[in-house]
Amino acid sequence: MGKKIAIYGAGTIGACQATLTSGNGYSTVVIGHSEEGLSRCRNTMLQNWNDLIAQKLATAANRRAAMDLVTITNDVSALRDCDIVFEAVSEDVNIKQRVYSIITEVCGRDIIVVSTTSSIDAAILAEKIENPARFLIAHPFQPVHMLPLVEVVRHTETSEETLNQVCTLLKDLNRQVVMLNRSVPGFLVNRFAQALFRESIYLIEQGITTAADIDRAIKYAVGMRYASIGLLEYYDAVGFELERAIALNVYPDLCDTKSIQKTTLVGIASGRTGQKAGQGLYDWSEKDEDDFRYRKQAPYFEGVRQWHMPE
Ligand SMILES: NC(=O)C1=CN([C@@H]2O[C@H](COP(=O)(O)OP(=O)(O)OC[C@H]3O[C@@H](n4cnc5c(N)ncnc54)[C@H](O)[C@@H]3O)[C@@H](O)[C@H]2O)C=CC1
Numbered sequence: 001m002g003k004k005i006a007i008y009g010a011g012t013i014g015a016c017q018a019t020l021t022s023g024n025g026y027s028t029v030v031i032g033h034s035e036e037g038l039s040r041c042r043n044t045m046l047q048n049w050n051d052l053i054a055q056k057l058a059t060a061a062n063r064r065a066a067m068d069l070v071t072i073t074n075d076v077s078a079l080r081d082c083d084i085v086f087e088a089v090s091e092d093v094n095i096k097q098r099v100y101s102i103i104t105e106v107c108g109r110d111i112i113v114v115s116t117t118s119s120i121d122a123a124i125l126a127e128k129i130e131n132p133a134r135f136l137i138a139h140p141f142q143p144v145h146m147l148p149l150v151e152v153v154r155h156t157e158t159s160e161e162t163l164n165q166v167c168t169l170l171k172d173l174n175r176q177v178v179m180l181n182r183s184v185p186g187f188l189v190n191r192f193a194q195a196l197f198r199e200s201i202y203l204i205e206q207g208i209t210t211a212a213d214i215d216r217a218i219k220y221a222v223g224m225r226y227a228s229i230g231l232l233e234y235y236d237a238v239g240f241e242l243e244r245a246i247a248l249n250v251y252p253d254l255c256d257t258k259s260i261q262k263t264t265l266v267g268i269a270s271g272r273t274g275q276k277a278g279q280g281l282y283d284w285s286e287k288d289e290d291d292f293r294y295r296k297q298a299p300y301f302e303g304v305r306q307w308h309m310p311e
C-alpha cells in the first residue's frame with residue numbers, strides 16, 4: 001500500500017473503481033470534466049456504500065473514512081503526486097488520446113497509465129501515449145468494485161516492471177487477474193458475451209424463444225453450472241467424442257452474421273435502447289430497479305469481507 005491512485009473519468013467505471021480503491025484504504029483522486037459528473041460520481045459511490053451497509057458488510061464509519069480518502073475534482077493538477085492513473089473515459093480512441101496527453105503533461109512520462117477499455121486493442125492505445133512502456137490495459141467488470149475478474153492486456157512495449165506493479169496492486173485489491181499474451185478485440189469475456197448476445201438476438205428474431213426464457217436458461221443452467229466449475233473442465237468431463245457429435249449438429253446452424261442485428265438497429269433508431277431508456281429487450285417500467293441492482297451485486301457480497309476497509 002502507500003500508493004496514491006488516480007482514476008481519470010467520473011462515470012460508471014470511475015465511480016466504482018474509486019469505491020474499490022478507497023474502500024481498501026488507498027488515497028484516490030477521481031478526475032471528471034463537468035460539475036454534474038462530479039456529483040453523479042459522488043452519489044454513485046455513496047449508493048455503493050449504502051448497499052454494502054444494508055448488507056452489513058460495512059459501517060457508516062467505513063463509508064466516512066473511505067469517502068475521506070477520495071478527492072473528486074475537475075482539476076487535473078490533482079493528478080500530480082499520483083503513482084498510477086486508471087483511465088476510465090468514454091470508449092473513444094481520440095478522447096483517450098487527449099486524456100493521455102494531459103496525464104503525461106501533468107505527471108511526466110514515467111507515470112503508469114492503465115486503461116479500463118472494454119474493447120480497444122492495446123496496440124492502438126499504446127500508439128497514442130508518449131511512454132508506451134508504462135501503459136497497459138486492465139479491463140474490469142460491472143459492478144467493478146465487487147466482481148473480482150480483471151483482464152490484463154499488455155502490448156509489445158509494456159515493461160515487466162509496469163506489469164508487475166499493476167498486478168501487485170490488483171492482487172492487493174483481491175482481484176482475480178487473467179493475462180492475455182496478445183490483444184484481441186473483446187479480450188476474453190466480451191468475446192464470450194458477444195457470441196451469446198448475437199445468438200440470443202438471432203433466436204428471438206427467428207421467433208424461437210423470448211428474452212425472458214433465454215435469461216432463465218442462462219441463470220439456471222449456464223450461470224449456475226459455471227459458478228463452480230470451469231467451462232473447459234466441463235468440456236473435458238463430457239469428453240471430445242460427444243462434444244464433436246453435438247458440434248457437428250449445432251455449428252452449421254449458429255448465427256454467424258458480421259452485421260449489427262435488426263433488433264438493435266431498430267431499438268437505436270426508435271430510442272428504445274435498454275434500461276436507461278425504459279425499454280429495450282424488456283419493458284423496464286415493469287421492473288424494480290432496486291431489486292435489479294441488488295441481484296447484480298448479490299453473488300459478490302462475500303468477497304467484500306476481504307477488503308481492508310478504512311475506519
Ligand atoms: N460500462 C461498462 O460496463 C464498462 C465499461 N468499461 C470501459 O470503461 C471506460 C469508461 O466507461 P463508462 O464508465 O461505462 O463510461 P461513462 O460514459 O459512464 O463514463 C465515461 C466518463 O468519461 C468522461 N469523459 C468523456 N470525455 C472526457 C474528457 N475529454 N475528459 C475527461 N472525462 C471525459 C465522461 O464525462 C464520463 O464521465 C470505457 O473505456 C468503457 O469501455 C469497462 C468495463 C465495463
Ligand SMILES: O=C(O)[C@@H](O)C(=O)[C@H](O)[C@@H](O)CO
Nearest residue numbers: 118139140141142143190193
Ligand atoms: O462485462 C462488463 O461488465 C464489462 O467489462 C464490459 O466490458 C461491458 O460493459 C460489456 O459487458 C458490455 O456488454
